[in-house]
Amino acid sequence: MNPSILIFDSGVGGLSILQEIRQRLPGADLHYLMDNAFFPYGVKADDVLVQRIVDVCSAAVADVRPDLLVVACNTASTLALHALRNVLTVPVVGVVPAIKVAAGLTSSGHIGLLATPATVNRPYTDRLVEDFAAHCTVHRFGSAELVLWAETFLNTGTVDAKLTPHLQRWIDQQPQMLHVVLGCTHFPLLRDALEQRWPQIQWIDSGAAIARRVETLLAGRGLEARHGILNCRWTGADDGAQGALRFLQALGTVQQASVLSVGNPIQQPSAV
Structure with a gap:
């Protein structure tokens, strides 16, 4: 079975990390999550951000059940990695300036x-x-x-x-x-x-370095010959996710695209 990776950012920036992971591990199933309802992160208070990041990532992990979470956001990584690792059981990889x-x-x-x-x-x-x-x-x-x-x-x-x-x-x-x-x-x-x-x-x-780190953590996990699936989740309006969906569709077929409700994470997928 292909490993499943959840890649999180406040907006579309984490797609630069996802692209590197896709290139290095084409058989992995990749789930992109963007917190566009709370974008931009840079103008929010640190304590508010930490709680938001933990809430959103916890909801998505419960939904997707990934083998690994990549926090593909410098702001989120510098603030919330410790808090995320305290509440989640899956490995959490952060990104820092190179x-x-x-x-x-x-x-x-x-x-x-x-x-x-x-x-x-x-x-x-x-x-x-x-x-x-x-x-x-x-x-x-x-x-x-x-x-x-x-x-x-x-x-x-x-x-x-x-x-x-x-x-x-x-x-x-x-x-x-x-x-x-x-x-x-x-x-x-x-x-x-x-x-x-x-x-x-x-x-x-840091994209290539993060992809190498993910590969190391997933060592020993078999990757099937087929390309892994691509999915997309977001927290705000659908129109805010259209650019991300087009980017993902250029990398392969997006099987599911849906809103993630932080209070009730399980949502029915909408048509892509």
């Missing part, structure tokens, strides 16, 4: 961290820098706008024209910064646009 990777690649000693304002300022991020990039100068840029623009891009296929002026001054001020960590899982969805505008920079995310 600061260690960037620090190992730079020859200039300068790296960038592009993340949400909350992530760039969290003590968790400070500890990552102290542990893995103490020899580097880390230039941080907090952007809530990129999260919204990534959501818009997935829904419309259009990159917001304000992307270039939004980042250009920061990049111009750090000419030695040739490696930039994408510290939010939404941001790799804009990778093509970032690479086209700033080809001198290597944009680094």
